Amino acid sequence: MLDDFIVRALLAGMGIALIAGPLGCFVVWRRMAYFGDSLAHSALLGIALGLLTGISGNLGTVIVCSAFAVILLWLQHARILATDTLLGIMAHAALSIGMVTLSFIDNQRFDLHSYLFGDILTVQIVDLVWIFGGGVIVLVLLFKYWASLTLMTLHEDLARAEGVKTFWVNLMLVLLMTIVVAVSIRIVGILLITAMLAIPAATARQWVRSPEAMAILAALLGLLAVFGGIYGSAYLDTPTGPSIVTAATLLFAVLFPISAVLKRNNRVR
Amino acid sequence: MKPTTPLISAQHVTVVRDGRSVLKDVSVDIGDRDFLTIIGPNGAGKSMLLKCLMGFFSPEQGTVVPRKDLRIGYVPQRLVADPTIPITVRRFLHLRKKIKAGAFASVISETEIENSLDRPLAVLSGGELQRVLLARALLDEPQLLVLDEPAQNLDITGQLSFYKLLAKVYNERPVSVLMVSHDLHLVMSSTKNVLCLSGEVCCYGEPNSVAQNPAFISLFGEDMAQMLASYQHHGHTHSHSHSHEPTTDVKAHPHA
Numbered sequence: 001m002l003d004d005f006i007v008r009a010l011l012a013g014m015g016i017a018l019i020a021g022p023l024g025c026f027v028v029w030r031r032m033a034y035f036g037d038s039l040a041h042s043a044l045l046g047i048a049l050g051l052l053t054g055i056s057g058n059l060g061t062v063i064v065c066s067a068f069a070v071i072l073l074w075l076q077h078a079r080i081l082a083t084d085t086l087l088g089i090m091a092h093a094a095l096s097i098g099m100v101t102l103s104f105i106d107n108q109r110f111d112l113h114s115y116l117f118g119d120i121l122t123v124q125i126v127d128l129v130w131i132f133g134g135g136v137i138v139l140v141l142l143f144k145y146w147a148s149l150t151l152m153t154l155h156e157d158l159a160r161a162e163g164v165k166t167f168w169v170n171l172m173l174v175l176l177m178t179i180v181v182a183v184s185i186r187i188v189g190i191l192l193i194t195a196m197l198a199i200p201a202a203t204a205r206q207w208v209r210s211p212e213a214m215a216i217l218a219a220l221l222g223l224l225a226v227f228g229g230i231y232g233s234a235y236l237d238t239p240t241g242p243s244i245v246t247a248a249t250l251l252f253a254v255l256f257p258i259s260a261v262l263k264r265n266n267r268v269r
Numbered sequence: 270m271k272p273t274t275p276l277i278s279a280q281h282v283t284v285v286r287d288g289r290s291v292l293k294d295v296s297v298d299i300g301d302r303d304f305l306t307i308i309g310p311n312g313a314g315k316s317m318l319l320k321c322l323m324g325f326f327s328p329e330q331g332t333v334v335p336r337k338d339l340r341i342g343y344v345p346q347r348l349v350a351d352p353t354i355p356i357t358v359r360r361f362l363h364l365r366k367k368i369k370a371g372a373f374a375s376v377i378s379e380t381e382i383e384n385s386l387d388r389p390l391a392v393l394s395g396g397e398l399q400r401v402l403l404a405r406a407l408l409d410e411p412q413l414l415v416l417d418e419p420a421q422n423l424d425i426t427g428q429l430s431f432y433k434l435l436a437k438v439y440n441e442r443p444v445s446v447l448m449v450s451h452d453l454h455l456v457m458s459s460t461k462n463v464l465c466l467s468g469e470v471c472c473y474g475e476p477n478s479v480a481q482n483p484a485f486i487s488l489f490g491e492d493m494a495q496m497l498a499s500y501q502h503h504g505h506t507h508s509h510s511h512s513h514e515p516t517t518d519v520k521a522h523p524h525a
Contacts, residue, residue, distance in 0.1 A: 147365040161343030
């Protein structure tokens with residue numbers, strides 16, 4: 001049954017939706033969307049180096065994205081430039097160096113399009129292992145540090161005063177994002193990973209009253225979007241990542257106005 | 270553990286930022302039942318000193334030694350509750366907290382936030398938020414409350430009621446208070462000691478002695494000094510009962 005590419009793609013998408021939902025909440029709360037985007041751009045360099053050196057693309061992505069994240073945190077800490085300028089420089093530098101590196105590789109074997117926008121046909125069993133292995137790590141750590149992360153998001157010094165090692169927890173959050181980026185590329189594609197993080201969480205926001213409920217609802221909405229997108233992609237022969245993001249956007253476009261109307265009639269939330 | 274050990278003892282603390290000494294040779298001890306208010310002009314390093322005392326970072330020179338197992342309750346200047354984060358006051362108060370049975374209800378009634386508990390954090394007024402932050406700080410039954418300009422963003426009514434609540438908390442609990450405040454005239458009747466900071470300790474002592482100190486007058490002007498002196502005179506009978514416990518010891522070093 002796992003030979004069926006649709007089943008593999010659905011399982012992969014499911015795994016991605018389940019981790020992107022909770023992590024996406026922090027992307028929305030902490031305004032990390034641009035950061036996520038930059039991280040994803042740097043993934044192309046990771047893939048290129050992975051292919052060039054013969055280690056797996058997934059591993060290459062994790063290594064390069066992590067290095068990217070650590071360098072960025074360090075530069076941010078040094079306050080040399082504003083964060084969005086830093087991101088603008090580093091994201092596009094990584095993307096460009098990645099493209100230059102790729103040009104040294106035999107172009108016949110490499111389908112750039114599938115990396116940029118995802119392709120359900122490319123999902124192998126080894127990718128599922130990466131997604132669910134990485135997913136378990138992400139969810140366990142998020143669960144363990146959920147309260148600390150939420151408190152830090154509300155007020156970093158308050159968390160610090162209460163004993164949270166904010167530097168390390170920040171670093172952990174960033175590294176968890178690199179895992180999500182690395183495992184999402186096959187399905188969603190480099191250019192659209194941020195959408196998977198931000199759209200379900202943003203859609204969930206208006207319907208919940210607790211951080212935990214937002215995480216769970218975001219994961220469920222992500223599942224819906226992934227299922228809708230993958231079926232659409234398979235039967236209409238549309239690119240996978242864009243199909244998933246279109247489905248997520250439809251959910252947002254339908255649910256957001258409804259919540260706005262409900263909120264106006266009933267000023268509870 | 271000897272009961273005489275200070276809650277926090279800072280000795281000769283120097284903090285350097287961007288090549289400049291933000292704090293210079295500051296020594297201060299905070300003892301049990303102390304109420305120490307730190308005042309000083311903008312950029313005097315007041316918040317820096319608080320963060321250094323709480324152990325956020327190590328000073329470039331000097332030492333900060335907290336008492337073993339010290340529990341600190343921290344009240345920040347303000348919490349900008351982002352409406353993108355859905356969280357009620359109740360959930361916020363429980364984040365990361367192991368609260369003893371009964372403690373929650375008593376802290377809630379002490380800080381008078383019963384009516385805010387199930388409202389989203391983002392819709393609270395400034396005064397309500399500061400009371401919620403104070404409640405959160407009290408939930409662990411801290412030995413030391415650290416407040417960083419807790420009434421800075423409140424209107425005058427809010428300031429008065431917040432400081433009144435703080436005085437009540439201090440009088441009814443076995444707690445010490447360490448606070449940065451510009452509103453010295455409002456905390457005059459509560460505070461036991463005043464530390465006047467401008468990079469280095471420029472003067473330290475009970476409020477009325479500080480008010481007469483030439484260093485204080487040169488920093489804040491005659492008007493402020495006279496206002497403090499009159500406040501202190503007014504509240505003298507109240508403050509007398511706890512004005513002779515030398516729990517705090519500061520050595521001011523004029524120049525490095």
